Amino acid sequence: MDPLSELAARLRQARHVLVLTGAGVSAESGIATFRDAQTGLWARYRAEDLATPEGFRRDPALVWRWYQARRAQIAAAAPNPAHHALAALAAQTRLSLVTQNVDDLHQRAGSPAVICLHGAIMRSICSVTRLPISAQWLAAHPGEPPPSPHHAQGLARPGVVWFGENLPQEALDLAEAAARDCDLVLAVGTSALVYPAAGLPELAKRQGACFAEINLEATPLTRRADIVLRQPAGVALPALLAAAWPPEHAA
Incomplete structure (x- = not known):
């Protein structure tokens, strides 16, 4: 058989x-894999810069822009x-x-x-509490990244599991x-x-x-x-x- x-x-x-x-x-x-997507502008960055808690603490705007680009690619896919x-x-x-x-x-x-x-890249969560953040909140609070509604020091981050996270x-x-x-x-x-x-x-x-x-x-x-x-x-x-x-x- x-x-x-x-x-x-x-x-x-x-x-x-x-x-x-x-x-x-x-x-x-x-949809490119994580490594494949690190081309052009992003080729000079390491995974540690874009997909770790430490990278997000160092440069949250860079990480947010990277994931916004990935989200746009996924939204355009079928x-x-x-x-x-x-x-x-x-x-x-x-x-x-x-x-x-x-x-x-x-x-x-x-x-x-x-x-x-x-995790799920199209979701956003609080960087401190991990609670979900609605699309309505993000639209009303622009930023790179927007602030979190759940914690004064929190920022919006993608709801994915980064390297080093459980x-x-x-x-x-x-x-x-x-x-x-x-x-x-x-x-x-x-x-x-x-x-x-x-x-x-x-x-x-x-x-x-x-x-x-x-x-x-x-x-x-x-x-x-x-x-x-x-x-x-x-x-x-x-x-x-x-x-x-x-x-x-x-x-």
Whole structure:
């Protein structure tokens, strides 16, 4: 049996599917990875300047402008066939969707209850309290960055997890609980280099789940995979959905 047919059969039989998505899925919508986006004006800056609490304390205006540019890029992008296939998959089976991506493309494609391990770039939070800041407040209080409504010394910052920061505990707890419970786990478009996200497929596999990897290139997790599809997510996921639940033919 070819890998796609084997995975489709596993998908049909699965009781609970965990999908972990990474930067490769967003890249198919034209969203550059963090490193790729450091071109032109931004090429002279290090990750430490743009994506750490220390960098924000040193130059909050620089960091705010960088993330505003990233937000504009994401707002101009559209969900691709991989995003839409995962939204459709949620209607066919019990699905836990965990993403390392900070964009909102899964949600815009219609996926419910996305577990965002690394935060959400389109949200703003207080740099001191971490409480959310509304778009209405930001519009009424311009600045680079605007002040926080929650603390006198606070500033608005993007709601993402920076280097050196802990993942949101609730999201991590939900992801690990899904990994312990699922019987099929798919790692899609992730380099499997960033932990603890990269540990979720291994956790699921230790509990007896089948592990499939969908990626254009091999990763550190490839040797642990039971099934491997070397295709773009935007090709593999719609094909997998159609193979598992073939559309009805017109009479």
